[in-house]
Amino acid sequence: MGLDPTVVRLGLMVATLFTAGYAAVAYVAAWLLVPMAGSDTPIAAKAKADRRGLAVAAALGSLLILILIAVTTFNVPFVGSLASPLFLCIAGLVMVWRNAPAAERATLRDLTEPLEGLAGHRSWSAIMVRAVIAVVLAVGGVAVFVSTHRSLLLLHQLAGVALVLAAVVVLFGPWWIRIARDLVTERQARIRAEERAEMASRVHDSVLQTLAMIQRRADQPQQVVQLARAQERELRAWLFDGQAPGSLDGQDMTVSGGVRQIQQEVEAKHGVPVEAVTVGDCEVNDDLGALLAAAREATVNAAKWSGADVISLFAEVEPGEVSLYVRDRGRGFDPAAVPGDRKGLAESIRGRMARRGGSATVRTAPGQGTEISLTMPRASERQPSRG
Amino acid sequence: MTMPNVSKPRVIIVDDHGLFRSGVRSELGGEVDVVGEADDVQPAVSLIGECLPDVVLLDVHLPGGGGQMVVSAVRAEHPEVRFLALSASDAPEDVIAVIRAGARGYVTKTISGDDLIDAVRRVAAGDAVFSPRLAGFVLDAFASLPAPDDRPSFDPELDQLTAREREVLRLIARGYTYKEVARELYISAKTVETHVSSVLRKLQLSTRHQLTRWAAERRLT
Numbered sequence: 271m272g273l274d275p276t277v278v279r280l281g282l283m284v285a286t287l288f289t290a291g292y293a294a295v296a297y298v299a300a301w302l303l304v305p306m307a308g309s310d311t312p313i314a315a316k317a318k319a320d321r322r323g324l325a326v327a328a329a330l331g332s333l334l335i336l337i338l339i340a341v342t343t344f345n346v347p348f349v350g351s352l353a354s355p356l357f358l359c360i361a362g363l364v365m366v367w368r369n370a371p372a373a374e375r376a377t378l379r380d381l382t383e384p385l386e387g388l389a390g391h392r393s394w395s396a397i398m399v400r401a402v403i404a405v406v407l408a409v410g411g412v413a414v415f416v417s418t419h420r421s422l423l424l425l426h427q428l429a430g431v432a433l434v435l436a437a438v439v440v441l442f443g444p445w446w447i448r449i450a451r452d453l454v455t456e457r458q459a460r461i462r463a464e465e466r467a468e469m470a471s472r473v474h475d476s477v478l479q480t481l482a483m484i485q486r487r488a489d490q491p492q493q494v495v496q497l498a499r500a501q502e503r504e505l506r507a508w509l510f511d512g513q514a515p516g517s518l519d520g521q522d523m524t525v526s527g528g529v530r531q532i533q534q535e536v537e538a539k540h541g542v543p544v545e546a547v548t549v550g551d552c553e554v555n556d557d558l559g560a561l562l563a564a565a566r567e568a569t570v571n572a573a574k575w576s577g578a579d580v581i582s583l584f585a586e587v588e589p590g591e592v593s594l595y596v597r598d599r600g601r602g603f604d605p606a607a608v609p610g611d612r613k614g615l616a617e618s619i620r621g622r623m624a625r626r627g628g629s630a631t632v633r634t635a636p637g638q639g640t641e642i643s644l645t646m647p648r649a650s651e652r653q654p655s656r657g
Numbered sequence: 658m659t660m661p662n663v664s665k666p667r668v669i670i671v672d673d674h675g676l677f678r679s680g681v682r683s684e685l686g687g688e689v690d691v692v693g694e695a696d697d698v699q700p701a702v703s704l705i706g707e708c709l710p711d712v713v714l715l716d717v718h719l720p721g722g723g724g725q726m727v728v729s730a731v732r733a734e735h736p737e738v739r740f741l742a743l744s745a746s747d748a749p750e751d752v753i754a755v756i757r758a759g760a761r762g763y764v765t766k767t768i769s770g771d772d773l774i775d776a777v778r779r780v781a782a783g784d785a786v787f788s789p790r791l792a793g794f795v796l797d798a799f800a801s802l803p804a805p806d807d808r809p810s811f812d813p814e815l816d817q818l819t820a821r822e823r824e825v826l827r828l829i830a831r832g833y834t835y836k837e838v839a840r841e842l843y844i845s846a847k848t849v850e851t852h853v854s855s856v857l858r859k860l861q862l863s864t865r866h867q868l869t870r871w872a873a874e875r876r877l878t
Contacts, residue, residue, distance in 0.1 A: 547792070548793065549797045549830065580832075597831055
């Protein structure tokens, strides 16, 4: 309702005078069908589902018809022509009362004591003004009734009814609408507040903590970069993959999750960027856990010894096997010259892979960088659960 | 890979972060000719129309819409302008969308200055630039597509990667440069370029609806 409701109502009242009461029907119908600001369903949509309300409306309507019939039998000629607008208005108003977007119970409770509710929400002067208007309208309506009931000018008689109805609407309409709006606004505000609290706690656990650490280590650029990078990954995982901060060690780990974990760990602990790419995905069983552990060892080695600016980590999940490549363009080494007491490559990588039926190959030469290729067959021939 | 001429490529940088634009500008240094900057879709489209640069460095995410909106708007009138997507985003659906709109490559914002200059030159020369991440996305996109029996207009030439193309992409994903890929596969660097351009063409032209749907499905899990 873009216009001031009062203007609309006044206009309708005038219209009512000239349209034999049917404008009042139109007003009630509009009330039912036009959604209120802040709500996207019209009252009518709810009213349709409100069987009890429909019953009440029908009951009131039929009661009215009975009264009208009774009056008719006493030879009051104008009543028949009043019946239809009056009936429609009453039925419509019942539906409005029962189904205004506010919680039904509140509506019902407040309906029983409308004046008390009025007193609680509005200044007395406004109420007095509206009460006076309502009384004037009602008296006017009754007066028109009485003065013209012998006349054949039906227009006047209908106008009388309409005035009475308009009095009711003027008195209570704004109040109903305001209550409904207040309740909707309050509910929306509460939902927003809950979301904000959730967001705040997550941001605190991750971003704010990191920012605090960065402030404390402002004199150590290398560490600041590491912190910022690790935080960036975490934030991105949250925003794009829906992975909440701090839930990295998930119960159901996947290959891509494991690769990401290696990446974050190495970047945070050793300060070397890791470019990680994963194709396909599947869950990690014991064999693939060994593969990831070997890959982690290889990546840490590269970070520690190669001197490379960046380490490439590539994992591909295929139906029959999972391959993982750790590559750097660092100084490389001569495999034959590795001292016998250095167990890293032999034990942590080759041995770990061999025990699970996988294989590891190392390609390196001094000055040529290093690439370690790891392949693990997938024991169960399940299809890869591609994300 | 040979430069078509000795003049520097003319470049426009489109990114909504001023700090990032000036960072890129200084990293590109004197090696390319930065003729303009824009911070959103509409200004970018009009600026590109005026300057007609060789290469547009395009952020995948812009406030007024995705980078693909810039690509589609410009390519309709100026197909000769080439785009290189540059993004901090890991979200594959955004990257694939920009490539499918017509960008000639994708690199991440962590790229070094020298590599970025190299990538700009390649794109200016009409080559495709695949970062390891884009290679991974593409392998994933094509691999996860089931055999399309349901499509009468299925075009096997466009809708599948050849074994060789897959090999090339795998090596790029493993961190190999084009030169290293060539050495590894005993082919010429030019042949590597050909394979990569062919993959780019398939990525852009394939009408398999699975390819467009792939990104959305991926985001769901």
